[in-house]
Amino acid sequence: MNFDDTPQEAEFRAKARAFLEQHLEPLNPDEVSPNLLGEREDEGAIQKAKDWQATKYDNGWAVLTWPKEYGGQGMGRLENVIFNQEEGKFKTPAAIYGIGHGMLGPTLMTHGTEEQKERYLKEMARGQVVWCQLFSEPAAGSDLAGLRTSAVKDGDEWVLNGQKIWSTGAHFCDLGMIVTRTDPELPKHDGLTYFIVDMNAPGVECRPIKQINGGAGFNEVFFNDVRVPAEYRVGGIGEGWKVAITTLMNERVSIGAGGGAGRTKDLFRLARECRKNGRPAIEDTAVRQRLADAFITSKGLQYTGYRTMSAISRGATPGPEGSIGKAVGAPFSQELAAFAMELQGVMGGVMDSSVAPQDAMWQESYLGSPGIRIAGGTDEILRNVIAERVLGLPGEHRSDKGVPFRDIPSGS
């Protein structure tokens, strides 16, 4: 056991750092951590992100874990984590490639045709074409396989009709990956098919959704008689669920890699700055107890992430244990933000960054964290995953099992 870098890892870290120093401005260690939400991107921000991705690609630092033939570097996940750790110490443009590079690219590598891989993957890696994921629907979230967007074969094309929702970044994306229903006579998991879709095709309409934090990272996407060429299909007709599961498993890995919310440093600073009973809040017993718990959970999450990475780097398959990071981390980020606001007393209600401590990042975090608890698997779904797939407890009773999709009650 060794928590430190091996000599090879240290060498790789130094090389990564040297590259980053050439191109980016380091974060000041005394600054508060950057806002992780990254949702208020404008046109300029997207272009900056694309430019940075091109720089990484052209210098051999993009999509490190992808095979070389697809524009990657064929490296292990551990190198990827090390690079991300180092990149996190610099001022970087908005992160807009997580879904494409972490989930959609690997899905295409597993299920795409040779032509599809050839045509899309390198372009995706260089980031000048940005991809989004079109899975959830108004009536199909946690129960994703209940989706209703239809795809009907018409000659050499498929015609799509329906609505997707919660599609991150769809408003600035060029291409998407969509799961559709191609046969409503079959039970729900069996009648699905997966496609690539051009987001600029006639009949695609994107409407950003304003969130409770004022941002609009998600979209509703409407499909009205959108024509998709047959060669855009990924996997077989009726195999859409299998392909979608590949995407979602990679989502788990992407999220699990995030590790802990390393913001206890900012919390300690805040506790020294705020006052309680006429003294710095950090001298208050109740505050100290909560600071301790924040540190312990934060470190526990960080080291749990390390354990997963270490196992994967030694050849283990990423398993459902990766769900712990989000199951614990998402509600924890909300608790942490609530605690930090509590420390600020009446000032907790102020979001004006000219007077609010630490640029009001805790208020921002408290507004953002309910979304984190829902996106990419709700707290409840993750507990089901842990209970069933890690602990081996019985699955949920399903009243729609084996029933043709058309006959499943929908409440509408």
Next chain:
Amino acid sequence: MNLEFSDDQKFVQQTARDYLEEHATLDKCRAVLEGSGTHDPELWKGVAEMGWLGAAVPEEYGGAGLGYLELVLISQEVGRSLAPIPFSSSVYLATEAILQAGSEDQKKDLLGRLSAGELIGTFALAEGLGDFDPGTCQVSFDGSQLNGTKLPVPDAGAAGIAVVVAREGEGTSLALVDLDGAGVTRTPLESFDPSRPLYQVDFEGAPATRLGAAGEGAAVASDVLDRAAVLLGYEQIGGAERTLELTKEQTMSRFAFGRPVASFQALKHRMADVYCKIQIALSNGYYAAWTLSEGSEEVGVASCSTRVAASDAFCLATEEMIQMYGGVGYTWEYDCHLFYRRAKGTAHALGTPDEWREKLVQRLDKTIGG
């Protein structure tokens, strides 16, 4: 970075599990809990023969010369089995204190016998209500004799010697005392976990020898407690893991409303929460075990985190165990209370989780975000 235990270390753990599954069944724990004995002497002898008591003691002093990464895995298995033996008192506390502060003669005299299990040691710090703080002890030591009362002292009935934290002049020292000797009275106390029983120990001019330098007892004791927190933390994690496994078995086999009760989300989610809590403790434990084996100063912070996370995880797991077992979980006949008692007993053994939270923040406040 490599967060795997080595194959040799995993082998040590598997050997420990196999041995304890055969020799430390829950009826052994129950026998001590229900009886008037101090521990299970047969099991103690067996564990000594396995070499676990001196796992981290260098071979020159009669130990097995393994390391802390091996010892934590043995501890995890001891915790899993609820072994009714004074493992934590003798191995984590007395042996560690002598290893750290003992003179060459003391180490040669005592460590071999402690490792062989011929001698059992304990550690006497608490003096009734008040902070669990080595710096505030009132039991006095004048360089040759001890006077005063320690309460509670774990495993004092089984132990032959105790390392006593005592006031010497203006400072604090450690003293080694023969518990079978003159001037020592041991009184068994009704204990929350009678499988690791507690005692009152009164000293009236009890002959004792100094362990380590005069006036440095508080610093050594604090160091010993940090290390013990990691080791006991692994026991607690092992206990919590077994608790969750038993809870799963019970809820899978118990049917209500035509289904196993384990199929209800209300129970599944609680078990998932317990699992997460254990994993967070284990991840902190990994780091702490590594700092311990490296002799890193980081152990000061990592021990606090592990102590709190492991205590809380074990207590939560056992509280939820009884709840999910239902009525039978509350009976004397079922084993749930063995786990429930061990969880709370270990949570209080080295100072409570809240005291370790406070210690953690004291330590972090000097280093973090300053």
